[in-house]
Amino acid sequence: MSGLTPDTPVPTGVVVHAKSRVLELQYGDGNSYRVPFELLRVFSPSAEVRGHGPGQETLQTGKRDVSIVSIEGVGNYALQPTFSDGHSTGLYSWDLLYDIAVRQDELWREYFDRLEAAGVDRDAPMAAAGAAHGHGHCH
Template sequence: MAAAHPTPLPTEIKLHTQSKRLEITFDDGARFELPCEYLRVHSPSAEVRGHGVGNEVLQVGKRHVAITALEPVGHYALKIVFDDGHDSGLYSWAYLYELGVKHDQYWQDYLDRLAAAGASRE
């Protein structure tokens, strides 16, 4: 029996500029619509993640952020360019899939962190 793919691969990626959502369909049938703001505040870049657990940098004021470009990186990731100038994170297929699967949990965690910091999405 052949080994399963460790990560589902995207079969279609569509940017919806009006609703500011990135729609991704994977080869296992999963389909996610990820808001630009969600992708921006969960960027895998060092600028957002910090350099180690506990050093994450809370992203604020990103409610209206949009994606201006999508650039495939090899066969494993997507570089997303945001209109606030952020473009340094590489979103692997595995990470995008994880962001889709865990959207509700990750988004609530973000909102909780914003509230705890007295910060705003605006």
Template sequence: MSAPIPVKVHYHKQARELELTYEGGERHRLSVEYLRVFSPSAEVRGHGKGQETLQVGKKHVGLANITQAGRYALKLHFDDGHDSGLYSWDYLYDLIRHQEANWADYLKRLEEAGASREPLGIEIKQL
């Protein structure tokens, strides 16, 4: 069974959330930080079990652009320069369904690593 395909994708810039609307009115909002730390890219997930790279300091990350990859995925272009990895409709729906457990696990891994969601140093954004 494959995941439903959104009929609308909207980026709420102020809230830094991506809203996915499905047929029948089902709507879900995912924070950009959540999408960034769970990027499907090899840079984040590695090439196998145990090769994942814990993403830290991503609390204020936003999206610079969103492009569609064929009829099966979105490519998210984050304002921290990360833009590898395709978010398939199946992967996005999986992130929706497991959001609470994924986020709790992420926070636990951050704590165990002595790391933070807060960026290090001074944040500079170009306008």
């Protein structure tokens, strides 16, 4: 994990847009980026998503409607959002947030490529890790 450098863009404002499901990051240079919750959730830096090494990533699906229920600042270097699916272990450093914000198109492509490669639908429900989650969703 890279620490803060003087070059790390720290947002001057962070706005959660619950209805449109985007996190708005406002920067001092006048730029602002709207990052969809789904993208943040799919690219969560948590071990649960990232795995503990290359190739161990868990492909996240069914996150199109995920929302952020709360966000906490961690020190002066990261945000820790709690998502509506209960995921809250991702620590989003300022440089990661900025990276996701400016590379959204690329990351979406990467995500869709991974879905395609895995033969998985974007809206497929996640296989429960252990069957502890008894969510009875009837479609």
